[in-house]
Structure formats: structure tokens, C-alpha cells
Amino acid sequence: MSAKNVFRALGLSLIALFVFGFVIGAIGSALFGGSPFLPTPEVHLPPQPVFESDAHEAHELHKLPSRFMLTNTILSSLIASVILVGLFFFGTRNINADARPKGLHNFLEFIVVSMYSFVEGVAGRGNTRRFFPLFATMFLFVLMNAWIGLIPLYQSLGFMNDGHFERHLLRPAGTDLNMPLALAIISFIFVEFWGIKTLGLSYFGKFFRFGALLKGRIFEGLIDIFVGVLELLSEFIRLISFTFRLFGNMTAGEILLLMTAFLVPFVFSLPFYGLELLVGFIQALIFAGLTLVFVTIAITPHHDGEEGH
Amino acid sequence: MAELGFHWPSLVVYLVNFTALLIILYMVGFKPILRVLDERSRRIQESRDQAQVLQEESVMRQGEMDQQIKDARKEGQAVIEQARQAAQRVRDGEREKARQEADSFISKAQAEIQRERDIAVDELRREFGDLAISAAERVVRRSLDKDLHKDLIEQTLTESDLLEKDGK
Numbered sequence: 001m002s003a004k005n006v007f008r009a010l011g012l013s014l015i016a017l018f019v020f021g022f023v024i025g026a027i028g029s030a031l032f033g034g035s036p037f038l039p040t041p042e043v044h045l046p047p048q049p050v051f052e053s054d055a056h057e058a059h060e061l062h063k064l065p066s067r068f069m070l071t072n073t074i075l076s077s078l079i080a081s082v083i084l085v086g087l088f089f090f091g092t093r094n095i096n097a098d099a100r101p102k103g104l105h106n107f108l109e110f111i112v113v114s115m116y117s118f119v120e121g122v123a124g125r126g127n128t129r130r131f132f133p134l135f136a137t138m139f140l141f142v143l144m145n146a147w148i149g150l151i152p153l154y155q156s157l158g159f160m161n162d163g164h165f166e167r168h169l170l171r172p173a174g175t176d177l178n179m180p181l182a183l184a185i186i187s188f189i190f191v192e193f194w195g196i197k198t199l200g201l202s203y204f205g206k207f208f209r210f211g212a213l214l215k216g217r218i219f220e221g222l223i224d225i226f227v228g229v230l231e232l233l234s235e236f237i238r239l240i241s242f243t244f245r246l247f248g249n250m251t252a253g254e255i256l257l258l259m260t261a262f263l264v265p266f267v268f269s270l271p272f273y274g275l276e277l278l279v280g281f282i283q284a285l286i287f288a289g290l291t292l293v294f295v296t297i298a299i300t301p302h303h304d305g306e307e308g309h
Numbered sequence: 310m311a312e313l314g315f316h317w318p319s320l321v322v323y324l325v326n327f328t329a330l331l332i333i334l335y336m337v338g339f340k341p342i343l344r345v346l347d348e349r350s351r352r353i354q355e356s357r358d359q360a361q362v363l364q365e366e367s368v369m370r371q372g373e374m375d376q377q378i379k380d381a382r383k384e385g386q387a388v389i390e391q392a393r394q395a396a397q398r399v400r401d402g403e404r405e406k407a408r409q410e411a412d413s414f415i416s417k418a419q420a421e422i423q424r425e426r427d428i429a430v431d432e433l434r435r436e437f438g439d440l441a442i443s444a445a446e447r448v449v450r451r452s453l454d455k456d457l458h459k460d461l462i463e464q465t466l467t468e469s470d471l472l473e474k475d476g477k
Contacts, residue, residue, distance in 0.1 A: 046314030064314075068318040069318070071319060088334055091338070096345065112342045179323045
């Protein structure tokens with residue numbers, strides 16, 4: 001069988017599968033009658049507890065109890081973390097400068113060097129070493145949490161109750177508001193910490209700009225104060241923008257995949273899986289990249305208006 | 310916020326999770342890889358420095374070698390010049406010696422010729438004197454005092470020699 005025939009057979013199979021999916025999916029069922037192949041997807045923004053007792057309590061309270069519990073997103077996040085640690089642990093075992101890098105070590109080295117170059121390009125050579133671990137961990141954590149949800153059957157695992165699907169066992173952590181918020185808080189802490197550590201008390205000068213006003217330039221002074229207030233606000237607004245950008249993108253991606261699978265099962269979802277791979281990468285890069293940019297801005301000495309700029 | 314899923318304990322868990330991951334990845338992953346990369350960069354830099362040193366050394370050695378070749382050439386030329394001068398001196402000496410030998414030989418030959426000539430001249434004079442006396446005796450038909458006439462003949466011959474020389 002020639003390669004051309006193989007491709008032709010594969011193409012025909014995909015078309016047949018698409019047609020089949022269309023007929024048995026929600027659209028086909030609405031057109032031709034019958035019930036859809038998949039049950040109507042339910043979107044739950046809050047994560048769901050993994051254990052039965054916690055789930056029961058949450059169901060009664062109509063919200064998560066105010067205590068620690070293992071949710072499906074936390075479990076997913078832990079799995080993603082373990083995978084990352086495992087990859088780096090096994091990939092960097094017995095490494096030395098004499099041996100030629102190969103296999104997993106080579107792959108990890110490629111990733112580390114790429115991220116290192118990125119940080120160097122943004123923050124400059126002198127700051128790369130101290131910013132790199134935060135940037136790299138943030139990027140890999142967001143990326144792994146986004147991609148882990150694309151593993152086939154990952155989100156199909158769950159618990160049944162009385163014949164219907166009750167809750168998922170695993171759900172990508174990016175779809176849990178708490179995960180992006182935690183990362184945004186960490187980003188905020190590091191930005192302020194490095195800003196203060198590098199510039200000292202003068203770091204706060206960009207928020208409290210009274211120089212021009214004290215020198216009698218009232219109009220300019222008022223504008224400076226206003227700009228300072230905006231700067232201060234933007235530091236906190238970043239928390240929200242960071243959080244909801246990632247949360248929104250990840251949640252929207254999940255809903256998109258759920259809906260495409262519901263409307264036309266099987267083949268139709270494939271392009272969207274590809275799209276979600278790209279979205280996961282871009283979001284990881286944006287989150288880590290913006291943190292890096294904000295840190296770099298924070299450590300850059302600023303000049304007040306009275307200096308003639 | 311609760312509708313969106315905000316949950317304090319989960320937030321704390323994620324904060325701890327990320328912080329722990331940051332520390333572990335740094336210790337287990339980034340630090341060893343960066344150490345290896347640094348080590349590799351250091352070695353490459355060392356090799357580059359070493360190559361630079363070797364190149365400089367090579368240039369220096371090349372210069373020294375060129376100088377040595379130049380000195381050797383100069384020395385060789387000096388030796389050749391000395392040899393040429395020595396050869397010239399030997400040649401001149403030999404030539405002088407040969408000339409002296411030739412002069413001496415010629416002088417000897419000339420002396421021999423002169424001596425032979427003197428002998429021949431003496432012989433001829435003697436015979437010529439006897440012949441002249443004999444001829445005169447025949448002319449006057451009497452014997453002549455040999456010794457007396459000999460003196461006359463000698464005188465005549467001497468005069469004739471002088472005349473001959475004057476005639477030349």
C-alpha cells in the first residue's frame with residue numbers, strides 16, 4: 001500500500017468519523033432526533049472536592065467549606081508539580097560538563113537555555129541569575145497545568161452517583177481562580193521585594209511624587225501626585241489582571257473543548273486541542289514574561305519630573 | 310467571589326505549592342543545569358584563552374625563528390666571505406710564488422745564455438785572432454810576433470765591437 005493510499009484512507013476515515021460524530025452529537029441529535037452521545041456539559045467554576053465527605057459538605061453549604069480540602073484542581077496542580085520535579089530530577093541526575101548532553105537532559109538543557117536567553121534579553125545580563133528561577137518556574141508551572149488538561153481522558157476521570165456523573169477527579173489548575181491568584185500574589189511580592197531591595201526607599205518615590213509640589217510648581221505637582229496614585233493603583237490592579245487573564249483563558253479553553261466535544265464528538269475537537277496547546281504556551285509566556293517585565297521596571301531607577309525629564 | 314471559586318485555604322495551598330516547586334526546581338533542576346552550562350562556558354573560555362596564548366606564543370616563536378634564520382644567513386655569508394678572502398689570499402700567494410719561480414727560471418736561463426754567449430764570443434775572438442794572424446803572415450810572408458800582433462788584433466776587435474755597438 002503506497003503512502004498516497006494510506007493518506008487517502010486516513011482522510012476518508014477522518015471524514016467518516018466527523019460525519020458520524022456530527023450525526024450522534026448534539027447538533028445531529030437536534031436535526032435527526034434522538035439524544036446526544038454525550039450528556040449536556042455542566043460548567044462549574046469553583047473546583048470540586050475529591051473526597052466524598054468534602055463533596056457532601058460542599059453540596060450542603062452550596063460552597064466550599066472554609067477549611068483545607070483536596071480539590072480536583074489542587075490534585076491536578078500537585079500532579080503537574082510532581083511531573084515537573086520528576087522530569088528535572090531524572091533529567092539532571094549524574095549530569096556533568098564532560099558528558100555530551102543527550103535525551104531528556106538535552107531536552108531540559110534546551111528548555112533552560114531558551115528561557116535563560118529570554119530572561120537575559122528582557123532583564124539584562126546582570127539580573128538574569130536572580131530573576132531566572134522565578135520566571136522559569138512560573139512559565140513551566142502555568143504551561144504544565146494548561147497542557148496536562150489536554151491529555152486524553154484526563155478530565156473524563158470522575159465519580160458517578162446514581163448513574164450520572166457527579167464530579168471530576170482531575171481538572172486543570174488554571175481553571176481554579178485560586179491558582180492564578182496565588183501566582184499573581186507571588187508575582188506582586190517578588191516585584192515589590194526586588195524593587196525595594198534594589199532601589200531602597202527611593203523605590204516608593206514613583207508612588208509618592210511630592211517633589212514638584214514642594215518646589216512650588218503646583219500644576220505639575222498635582223499631575224505628579226495623580227500619576228503616583230495611578231502607579232500605586234496599577235500595582236494592585238495587576239493582581240486582578242494577572243489573575244483573570246489566566247483564569248479566563250484557561251476556563252474558556254476548557255469550556256470550548258467541552259462544547260465542541262458535546263456538539264460534534266471525536267474529530268471536530270482536534271483543531272481546538274491544537275489551539276489550546278498554543279493558548280497554554282502563550283498564557284504561560286505572558287504570565288511569566290509580564291512578571292519579568294514588571295520586575296525589570298521595578299528595579300530601574302526612576303526620575304522625578306523636577307529633574308527636567 | 311465564592312461563585313467564581315475563591316477559597317482561602319486553596320489559595321494558601323497554591324502559594325505553598327508554587328513556593329515549594331520554585332525551591333525544588335531550583336535545587337533539583339535549574340541549579341545543576343546552570344552549573345553545567347557555567348562549567349562548559351568556563352571551559353570554552355579557557356580553551357579560547359589557551360588558544361590565544363598559543364597563538365601569541367607561536368607568533369613569538371615564529372619571530373624568534375625568523376631572527377635565528379636571519380642571523381644564521383648573516384653568519385653563513387660572513388663565513389663564505391672569509392673563505393672567499395682566504396681563497397683569494399691563497400690564489401694571490403700561489404700566483405706570486407709562480408711568478409717568482411718563473412722570474413727566477415728566466416733569470417737563470419738568461420744568465421746561462423749570457424754565459425754561453427760570452428764563451429762563444431771568446432772562442433770566436435780567439436779563433437778570429439789566430440785566423441787574422443795567419444792571414445797576415447801569408448800576406449807579408451813572414452812570421453809575426455804573435456804576442457805583439459795579438460794585442461793589436463785585440464785592440465782592433467775591441468774597436469770594431471765599439472763601432473758595431475755605435476752602428477746599432
